[in-house]
Amino acid sequence: MSFIETLRSEGGRLHGLDRHLARLRETVLAHGGTLREDEVLRYLSSIPLPTEGLHRLTLTYTPGAILSHQIIPYQRRAIHHLQLCPLPPRFTYRYKYADRSYFLKVQSTLPPETEALFLLPDGRITDTTFTNILLELEDGSLVTPAYPLLKGTQRAFLIEQGLVYEQDHLTPQDLARCRSIRLINAMLPLEEAIILAPDQVYP
Template structure:
């Protein structure tokens, strides 16, 4: 197996519990079915227990079977600047190989993270799904780079609405937030958005 075949699932672990496990399980099952034509389940509920009750990033590397499980203490990355960068990349499955995303980030050292724009529409940042507040509701891109588990949960809760978000209309929004399994839903205060 090549390293490019490996997939990654990052699960928030706190208080000795894995959070939103059903959403992670659904994505693992969907990815394995699409990439390997497998319909069995890698039971995430049976993962090894964390070392203690602290906050960890549970990192599961898998393909046809689970290859490794790590519990890594979590410290969020501080984001003060985002930059909109056009790029035609495919990351619809959560591959362990993030070299395309890392390369884009390295090419834009003036920003803490980048917002990837595809065909004039906003998708995601390199580390998270994104949402914008229009004064009434939080809106997330209809076509994200990756369908995240926290994003799916918040759509199910009717907290988020999906819409196409043209990059040239970002100025109409009042607030911006990032979301992923580890961040939850985090509103970015005093954020600066740069254009390419």
Template sequence: MCRFIETIQVRDGELQNLTHHNRRMNETRRAVFGVSEQLDIREYTGNCPVDGIHKCRVIYDKEICEVAFSLYAMRPVHSLRLVYSDTVDYHYKSTDRKELEALHSLRGNQDDVLIVRNSLLTDTSIANVALEKEGVWYTPTTPLLKGTKRAWLLEQGVLTECNIPADEIYSYSHITLFNAMIDFGSLVLDINRDTVIHI
């Protein structure tokens, strides 16, 4: 049976953005398994670690199967390579990451990949992205995964959705990577031909 995952930031003992994590988990359970009962992750986590930033990893199918905590350290990313796949599918956050891992293996000397599907930018192998132009941050309309941090940032008006063709990437000045664990603006790259490799 396929299993799915929510990765939640725990900051000083508090689960962050839990509303969006619960929503995505329950929408996935309904779509994949036909389960309408709503679960609340908070009821399964017990006492969260209280000092610093931790990762809470929740594995589920119809029910929540496993909850684990680990200390978090952000993996540095200084460069990206554009890779192409019109068939990659990760619209549910599954524990099966074989397609993403295969694309990540194409990164060459770069730290991660920026995945292009149907000529449009989507995500890196681990994060949603936003690109800056003239002070406005734009995020791809059709990411591989609609992340929980992305949903919150859109609600707050921080991001604007738009289609970003891969061949227009150099018209933007910066790219930021973000997900549940990587705060928006904490991992930002200048966009140039040394940091973002377009082949």
């Protein structure tokens, strides 16, 4: 079984490295692995990062070894709508698995520029195929589902900073009542989030 970490490389520097390492460490330990943090740091330091522009670095690894990496110029996706999609029972993406075939299959059924927003079996909203979700409430505060499919590093940072608060039971009705919807991940920090209006969500 293999996993990935996706890091933001900008101006020759990796953003949020400590949080990525923490998630990698948790993944390795949960799967009985032996990959050490110092090995990862040595590997990353050997990669010639581009000194200009924004790039996405994807690290592929198993619990025992780093397999490969890819670094490409980042292209922001154009997303104009969200489509609510129920998840199958017992589906999990707690760890950042390299196998994303389920997400790709769902996304292939949607129109261009439409992104899936998944619903847990009990009707709560969770994540898209590649981002965590924030809801801007009428008072300007930002909340995020307490039970995401994957605890993203940007999400963790915003919660640590007190800029975003977890909420236990967010439903499609909350989407309809919020001021805006924001999509974030390691490549999309809060100030660069994809912002959608409630009427851009398809039931």
